Amino acid sequence: MAEQTVSHDELDHTHGEEEPCKELLILYATETGNAQDCADYIARQCRRIGFHGRVLSVDAYSPTDLIEEPLVLFVVSTTGSGVEPRAMTALWNILLRSDLPSDLFEGLPFAVFGLGDTSYEKFCWAAKMLSRRMKSLGATEICDRGEADEQHPLGIEGTLEPWTAQFLKVLSQLAQHPEGYEVTSSGAPPPRVVLPAASSTELANTEDPMDNDSRYHQAKVSINERMTAQDWYQDVRHFEFGFEDAVKYEPGDVAVIHPIAEADDVQSFLDLMKWSDRADAPLAIRRNVTGK
Numbered sequence: 001m002a003e004q005t006v007s008h009d010e011l012d013h014t015h016g017e018e019e020p021c022k023e024l025l026i027l028y029a030t031e032t033g034n035a036q037d038c039a040d041y042i043a044r045q046c047r048r049i050g051f052h053g054r055v056l057s058v059d060a061y062s063p064t065d066l067i068e069e070p071l072v073l074f075v076v077s078t079t080g081s082g083v084e085p086r087a088m089t090a091l092w093n094i095l096l097r098s099d100l101p102s103d104l105f106e107g108l109p110f111a112v113f114g115l116g117d118t119s120y121e122k123f124c125w126a127a128k129m130l131s132r133r134m135k136s137l138g139a140t141e142i143c144d145r146g147e148a149d150e151q152h153p154l155g156i157e158g159t160l161e162p163w164t165a166q167f168l169k170v171l172s173q174l175a176q177h178p179e180g181y182e183v184t185s186s187g188a189p190p191p192r193v194v195l196p197a198a199s200s201t202e203l204a205n206t207e208d209p210m211d212n213d214s215r216y217h218q219a220k221v222s223i224n225e226r227m228t229a230q231d232w233y234q235d236v237r238h239f240e241f242g243f244e245d246a247v248k249y250e251p252g253d254v255a256v257i258h259p260i261a262e263a264d265d266v267q268s269f270l271d272l273m274k275w276s277d278r279a280d281a282p283l284a285i286r287r288n289v290t291g292k
Contacts, residue, residue: 022050022051022052022175023051023052023054023070023071024043024046024051024052024053024054024071024072024073024171025053025054025056025061025069025071025072025073026039026042026043026053026054026055026056026072026073026075027039027056027057027058027061027072027073027074027075028055028056028057028058028074028075028076029057029058029059029074029075029076029077029084029085029087029088029126030057030075030077030085030087031077031079031085031086031087031254032077032254034077034115034156035075035076035077035085035115036055036057036075038075038113038115038148038156038160039053039055039073039075040055040192041160041164042073042075042113042160042164042167043055043192044191044192045164045168046168046171048168049168049171049172049175050175051171051175053073057087058085058087058088058090058091059086059087059088059090059091061091063090063091063094063095066105066108067104067105067108069108070109071109071110072108072109072110072111073110073111073112073113073167074110074111074112074113074127074130075112075113075114075115076088076112076113076114076115076126076127076130077114077115077116077126078114078115078116078117078120078122078123078124078125078126078127079126079252080120080252081120081121081122082120082121082122082125082126083125083126084126084129084130085126088126092130095130095133095134095137096133100137101137101138102136102137102138103137103138104137104138105134105137105138105139106138106139107138107139107140108134108138108139108140109139109140109142109174110134110139110140110141110142111141111142111143111145111146111167111170112127112130112131112134112141112145112146113127113145113146113148113160113163113167114126114127114128114145114146114147114148115127115148115150115156116147116148116149116150117149117150117151118149118150118151119150119151123147123149124147124148127145127147128145131145142170142174143166143167143170144166146159146160146163146167147159148160148163191288192287192288193285193286193287193288194286194287194288195283195284195285195286196283196284196286197281197282197283197284198282198283198284199284202282202284203282210258216258217243217245217247218243218244218245219241219242219243220241220242221239221240221241221242222240222241222242223238223239223240224237224238224239225237225238226238
């Protein structure tokens with residue numbers, strides 16, 4: 001993977017600040033969650049060199065704010081035959097407008113990490129098209145585009161980890177770290193969340209999304225059949241589910257399955273991990289703002 005030479009001025013998109021920018025917006029577009037996992041991983045690694053990564057889904061971000069960002073990383077999956085995730089459609093339609101000036105994002109540093117599958121003809125197509133469009137609108141691509149392949153022997157991680165290491169080197173160069181400063185490559189990065197004991201107020205205001213979200217449906221597995229030969233190394237299965245209520249869906253929709261574990265299996269696991277004495281203590285999930 002070739003290294004690119006970039007200047008501090010390319011990072012200082014806000015111009016006039018005495019200190020180099022340490023903020024990084026990471027926008028992900030995903031269908032099954034893989035791009036989000038990659039975005040979270042990259043954000044954690046960036047904290048090694050003092051960059052705070054703000055991780056957001058593309059559909060939760062206002063596209064009009066993009067021009068004000070100091071540094072942007074897009075993590076984009078490709079679905080089907082070169083189609084962008086539905087979460088990215090609104091942003092993509094805006095970027096494709098013919099009336100946008102060619103210098104709209106002039107000087108904006110950005111990078112793209114794509115996820116795809118080389119068994120499809122248009123591999124990482126959404127990431128490639130986004131990279132091309134951002135550059136045509138004046139943005140500066142500061143790192144070689146990453147293209148993770150599901151067919152890689154190590155899966156997505158086979159590309160994610162070396163690309164992230166390269167990306168950190170570029171960020172460290174842009175941030176003008178003191179001479180001798182090295183990217184920390186060993187040890188665990190700071191956690192993104194902490195798990196303190198939940199307060200009584202938090203417990204009183206907590207609702208189970210399985211009970212209150214109309215998108216959740218209870219189902220039973222009615223068919224579970226192996227489709228591949230018994231001597232084949234892959235165990236590909238055909239599932240069918242039975243629902244009590246009416247379920248509406250369209251071709252291309254993604255179903256996220258939350259299996260319900262048997263009580264005996266749960267207890268066996270808790271006993272094995274020696275967690276039985278604390279398994280019922282409720283915890284709150286909070287963002288780790290200290291970075292420690």
